[in-house]
Amino acid sequence: MTLSAAENPLFEFLLRQGDNALVLGHRTSEWCGVAPVLEEDIALANMALDLIGQTQLWLGYAGEVEGAGRTADDLAFLREVYDYRNLLMLEVPNGDFGRTQMRQFLFDAFQVPWLTRLQDSTNTRVAEIAAKCLKEALYHLDRSSHTVIALGDGTEESNRRMSDALTFLWPYSGEVFKVDATDHAMAEAGVAPLPSDLHSVWLETVERVLTEACLTLPEGTFAQSGGRTGFRHTEHLGHMLAVMQTLQRSYPGAAW
Amino acid sequence: MYAQMVKSTGKGVQSRDDMSPEDKAFQDRIDRGEKIEPKDYMPEAYRKTLIRQIGQHAHSEIVGQLPEGNWITRAPTLERKANLLAKVQDEAGHGLYLYCAAETLGVSRDELVEMLHSERMKYSSIFNYPTLTWADMGAVGWLVDGAAIMNQVPLQRTSYGPYARAMVRICKEESFHQRQGYHIMIKMAKEGTADQKRMAQDALNRFWYPALMMFGPSDKDSVHSAQSMAWKIKINTNDELRQKFVDETVPQAEFLGLTIPDENLRWNDETGHYEFSEPDWSEFFEVISGNGPCNAERLSTRRKAWDDGAWVREAMLAHARKSQKRSQAAE
Ligand SMILES: [Fe+2]
Ligand SMILES: [Fe+2]
Ligand SMILES: [Fe+2]
Numbered sequence: 001m002t003l004s005a006a007e008n009p010l011f012e013f014l015l016r017q018g019d020n021a022l023v024l025g026h027r028t029s030e031w032c033g034v035a036p037v038l039e040e041d042i043a044l045a046n047m048a049l050d051l052i053g054q055t056q057l058w059l060g061y062a063g064e065v066e067g068a069g070r071t072a073d074d075l076a077f078l079r080e081v082y083d084y085r086n087l088l089m090l091e092v093p094n095g096d097f098g099r100t101q102m103r104q105f106l107f108d109a110f111q112v113p114w115l116t117r118l119q120d121s122t123n124t125r126v127a128e129i130a131a132k133c134l135k136e137a138l139y140h141l142d143r144s145s146h147t148v149i150a151l152g153d154g155t156e157e158s159n160r161r162m163s164d165a166l167t168f169l170w171p172y173s174g175e176v177f178k179v180d181a182t183d184h185a186m187a188e189a190g191v192a193p194l195p196s197d198l199h200s201v202w203l204e205t206v207e208r209v210l211t212e213a214c215l216t217l218p219e220g221t222f223a224q225s226g227g228r229t230g231f232r233h234t235e236h237l238g239h240m241l242a243v244m245q246t247l248q249r250s251y252p253g254a255a256w
Numbered sequence: 257m258y259a260q261m262v263k264s265t266g267k268g269v270q271s272r273d274d275m276s277p278e279d280k281a282f283q284d285r286i287d288r289g290e291k292i293e294p295k296d297y298m299p300e301a302y303r304k305t306l307i308r309q310i311g312q313h314a315h316s317e318i319v320g321q322l323p324e325g326n327w328i329t330r331a332p333t334l335e336r337k338a339n340l341l342a343k344v345q346d347e348a349g350h351g352l353y354l355y356c357a358a359e360t361l362g363v364s365r366d367e368l369v370e371m372l373h374s375e376r377m378k379y380s381s382i383f384n385y386p387t388l389t390w391a392d393m394g395a396v397g398w399l400v401d402g403a404a405i406m407n408q409v410p411l412q413r414t415s416y417g418p419y420a421r422a423m424v425r426i427c428k429e430e431s432f433h434q435r436q437g438y439h440i441m442i443k444m445a446k447e448g449t450a451d452q453k454r455m456a457q458d459a460l461n462r463f464w465y466p467a468l469m470m471f472g473p474s475d476k477d478s479v480h481s482a483q484s485m486a487w488k489i490k491i492n493t494n495d496e497l498r499q500k501f502v503d504e505t506v507p508q509a510e511f512l513g514l515t516i517p518d519e520n521l522r523w524n525d526e527t528g529h530y531e532f533s534e535p536d537w538s539e540f541f542e543v544i545s546g547n548g549p550c551n552a553e554r555l556s557t558r559r560k561a562w563d564d565g566a567w568v569r570e571a572m573l574a575h576a577r578k579s580q581k582r583s584q585a586a587e
Contacts, residue, residue, distance in 0.1 A: 022334075032321060033322045033561070035565065036561070037568070037572075038365075045344060049341045056338075072334055077332070097565065150575040150576075151571050153571075153574075154578075158570070158571030247331075247332035254448065254449050255448070256333055256390065
């Protein structure tokens with residue numbers, strides 16, 4: 001029987017890291033072959049590849065911590081919607097290329113300071129994984145912020161599309177800062193800082209990039225939630241998992 | 257192959273008597289095994305034929321992302337998902353190298369893409385077949401990348417420098433793809449469950465003849481191929497390559513415990529080659545003229561991606577121009 005979040009907060013914490021990477025990696029991989037320009041096909045595949053690699057690290061360790069013999073693949077392909085712990089922002093459909101890039105940017109702007117801090121985790125495995133992921137996240141942030149700036153600045157149409165993307169994503173962007181018992185347990189153990197401690201540095205990056213992108217920071221402070229706790233995902237995650245898990249569910253126990 | 261039935265002059269090999277002094281000197285360079293570089297003299301027909309050939313190859317890499325992209329979101333393990341993503345990313349990279357090679361001949365990537373979308377240029381027939389089960393990811397890597405290698409390894413020695421160099425980079429990756437595909441087949445056909453074995457056999461049944469078609473119809477009497485071979489932009493005949501492919505693939509299928517769907521397949525001790533049935537060439541001609549199972553879908557997917565991305569390309573360009581102006585103003 002699986003332990004609850006309260007009984008095993010480290011497991012819960014690791015699922016949050018791994019599921020973010022998995023769900024965003026999956027969404028990114030949906031761009032395969034249909035990006036606006038060949039260089040972006042390559043870049044998006046690269047991004048997805050990094051994120052799937054990160055998933056293997058986080059979920060692999062999560063399986064060890066859980067101690068029930070589940071592998072990263074078991075966790076990815078055989079969990080239900082309510083056992084997923086990713087941010088809602090990462091599971092909503094890609095929308096157009098602009099929205100995909102804006103989402104990536106809002107996420108990267110958090111990941112960079114977050115993984116930077118996780119490098120100092122008292123949990124050496126967490127610190128090691130974070131150090132690996134940070135190298136990639138720095139590159140992702142560099143790329144996504146440049147793309148957001150280019151598309152915000154580009155043409156009237158592209159500015160409007162980026163502004164629409166921001167309006168759509170903004171209410172989801174605050175979820176990561178809503179702390180709960182798991183976050184406090186990790187902070188007390190010195191495994192991770194409280195995500196809310198990073199809000200101001202995140203906001204600084206976002207403001208700087210949006211200004212350069214000729215976009216206005218939305219005023220709303222309301223944040224959707226329910227993804228990282230698993231309490232209430234969007235309707236979209238179930239469809240994603242139905243696709244992602246089809247072979248493992250249809251042929252239990254088969255090796256591929 | 258990825259470039260099938262590329263037309264050259266249609267007049268057969270030009271005889272030396274009909275050549276201008278420049279053309280003679282050009283042919284001599286080729287005969288000596290020298291590489292032709294973008295700034296060198298080349299006959300117009302050589303340039304045009306190469307554009308057709310390289311362009312068709314590039315388009316095949318791009319459209320070729322789609323049948324495998326079809327399974328990325330359903331890959332059965334994280335490792336398989338990563339491998340498939342990396343493979344499809346490689347194919348996009350191959351498209352990029354090849355468009356760059358074509359650009360050295362004075363045609364832009366946008367022009368080539370436009371010709372693909374308006375059906376004035378083709379891509380390989382193989383990518384007009386659907387991928388229906390996970391075993392197809394094995395079969396495509398094993399057979400399609402396998403057939404591509406047969407054709408592309410000799411093209412590393414092709415006379416046009418940028419094309420030859422693109423082929424060297426591409427071939428390394430294609431053989432990796434082939435092994436990866438074969439490994440999927442091993443897992444399913446040799447070590448798998450009854451369901452997986454059935455999927456593997458079914459994939460071979462569907463992909464065998466389309467893979468043989470990749471080499472194109474027999475061209476031993478083709479005037480186009482003769483000229484291309486004289487220019488060393490084609491190295492072997494289609495039949496030679498097809499035979500080589502069959503000879504290498506049959507033992508691999510046997511190792512997997514799979515049956516090649518050809519009753520006439522048998523080893524010939526005298527020739528030292530397998531005898532095999534020709535694919536249905538009328539099907540091939542239907543597929544290349546637009547009537548394959550997925551032609552309409554593949555093209556509309558590519559067109560839609562291009563149209564949906566127009567605002568992005570425009571914005572990137574506009575931003576680049578604005579930034580340039582701003583930096584000039586600051587100076
Ligand atoms: Fe390729
Ligand atoms: Fe290929
Ligand atoms: Fe390949």
